Amino acid sequence: MDNKDYIADIGLEVHVELATRSKMFCSCAVVDTTIAEPNSSVCEVCMGMPGTLPVINQKAVELAIKAALALNCEVHKTSIFARKNYFYPDLPKGYQISQYEEPLATNGFLKIRTSEGIKTIRVRRAHLEEDTGKLTHIEKDGQSYSLVDLNRAGVPLLEIVSEPDMHSVEDVRSYARELRLLLRWLGVSSGDMEKGSMRFEANLSMRPTDSDKLGTRVEIKNLNSFRAMEQAILYQMDIQRETLVKGKEVKQQTLGWSESENRTFAQRSKEEANDYRYFPEPDLPPLVVEKAWLESIKKAMPALPDKERERYAEEYSLIQEDIERLMEDKAVHDYFEACMKVAPHLAPKHITNWLFSDLFAWLNANDKPFEELHLSPDGFTRLISL
Numbered sequence: 001m002d003n004k005d006y007i008a009d010i011g012l013e014v015h016v017e018l019a020t021r022s023k024m025f026c027s028c029a030v031v032d033t034t035i036a037e038p039n040s041s042v043c044e045v046c047m048g049m050p051g052t053l054p055v056i057n058q059k060a061v062e063l064a065i066k067a068a069l070a071l072n073c074e075v076h077k078t079s080i081f082a083r084k085n086y087f088y089p090d091l092p093k094g095y096q097i098s099q100y101e102e103p104l105a106t107n108g109f110l111k112i113r114t115s116e117g118i119k120t121i122r123v124r125r126a127h128l129e130e131d132t133g134k135l136t137h138i139e140k141d142g143q144s145y146s147l148v149d150l151n152r153a154g155v156p157l158l159e160i161v162s163e164p165d166m167h168s169v170e171d172v173r174s175y176a177r178e179l180r181l182l183l184r185w186l187g188v189s190s191g192d193m194e195k196g197s198m199r200f201e202a203n204l205s206m207r208p209t210d211s212d213k214l215g216t217r218v219e220i221k222n223l224n225s226f227r228a229m230e231q232a233i234l235y236q237m238d239i240q241r242e243t244l245v246k247g248k249e250v251k252q253q254t255l256g257w258s259e260s261e262n263r264t265f266a267q268r269s270k271e272e273a274n275d276y277r278y279f280p281e282p283d284l285p286p287l288v289v290e291k292a293w294l295e296s297i298k299k300a301m302p303a304l305p306d307k308e309r310e311r312y313a314e315e316y317s318l319i320q321e322d323i324e325r326l327m328e329d330k331a332v333h334d335y336f337e338a339c340m341k342v343a344p345h346l347a348p349k350h351i352t353n354w355l356f357s358d359l360f361a362w363l364n365a366n367d368k369p370f371e372e373l374h375l376s377p378d379g380f381t382r383l384i385s386l
């Protein structure tokens with residue numbers, strides 16, 4: 001038994017579905033898999049038929065570059081697609097096309113706001129890959145079997161991997177929320193967790209506070225909501241602390257999270273990278289991002305939330321709470337901006353007051369999303385002026 005204090009080190013791997021109209025390596029439409037008829041948007045390529053060839057979706061690369069730039073990453077001129085070999089019934093090719101040794105982007109960071117102030121979380125890498133299909137396990141008439149839906153197979157994914165720079169659930173929450181806000185802001189992803197457009201894996205270890213050597217980690221997979229992620233991390237922090245206090249060793253392993261039982265469970269012991277026998281995808285050339293293209297994407301980037309937060313506080317003297325509400329949805333932010341432009345005589349605070357009280361109340365009462373507001377910024381500000 002010891003009475004040392006322990007601190008957690010947490011790194012996140014975040015998978016986001018990119019908001020493209022077609023899949024990563026074929027022209028099949030990306031459909032809402034919660035609604036679409038199973039296997040209605042599939043072709044030879046995403047069903048892994050022999051003799052087919054993948055073709056890179058340029059829009060997916062563009063969205064990934066936008067995200068990488070917003071995360072302050074270095075975007076590499078050349079990156080390489082690799083085969084990650086493993087068998088699973090929802091992976092018809094028997095491998096997933098991903099990026100491994102030479103990813104699209106590396107070495108970035110994301111600033112997060114916490115009760116302890118602003119923290120910088122380093123982003124190790126961001127790479128492109130394709131999603132797998134979906135299995136549904138059925139128990140019926142004493143039989144059990146699985147159904148496979150390949151509508152999701154080949155949907156473009158961006159995996160964003162952080163360094164283990166988070167130390168609490170609050171850090172993790174703040175990172176995940178800021179990341180989602182950024183991706184939605186840029187139109188990179190819907191970030192809709194209920195539809196699986198954003199999924200988390202948390203890597204967590206604990207070490208004595210007086211040591212700076214990272215402890216042995218566990219990886220918790222398939223965390224599909226902020227809540228699940230927070231609960232799973234809290235749960236594992238307790239277990240690991242208990243293990244270490246007893247003088248025992250944490251076993252490196254991959255865990256799943258059971259929402260209903262509120263606990264983690266062992267999935268398999270941690271596979272090694274060489275189990276995947278990664279090798280360069282022979283059917284795809286290296287991905288080359290020309291400088292001119294990168295520059296044009298950079299130029300077209302909108303002002304990012306952090307910059308806007310600063311400006312709103314300094315120029316408009318808005319309070320933190322109102323600023324955050326403007327940041328939550330870029331459409332709302334853009335509407336506010338348009339109001340400021342057409343009615344410079346109005347105080348910013350005056351506009352946000354009307355926006356968040358009367359206008360939002362009216363939308364709520366009429367069960368309308370913001371996109372269905374048919375009141376122009378000009379009309380709205382004239383109304384306020386009256």
Ligand code: ADP
Nearest residue numbers: 009010011012162163164203204205214215217
């Ligand atoms: P893998 O690809 O096998 O999952 P990586 O080494 O690429 O492993 O790391 C994945 C994630 O695990 C990263 O987010 C990283 O920050 C985090 N990580 C690595 N080592 C530790 C550790 N000792 N404690 C907590 N997180 C860690």
Ligand code: MG
Nearest residue numbers: 013201203219
């Ligand atoms: Mg991992």
Ligand code: ZN
Nearest residue numbers: 026028043046
């Ligand atoms: Zn297809």
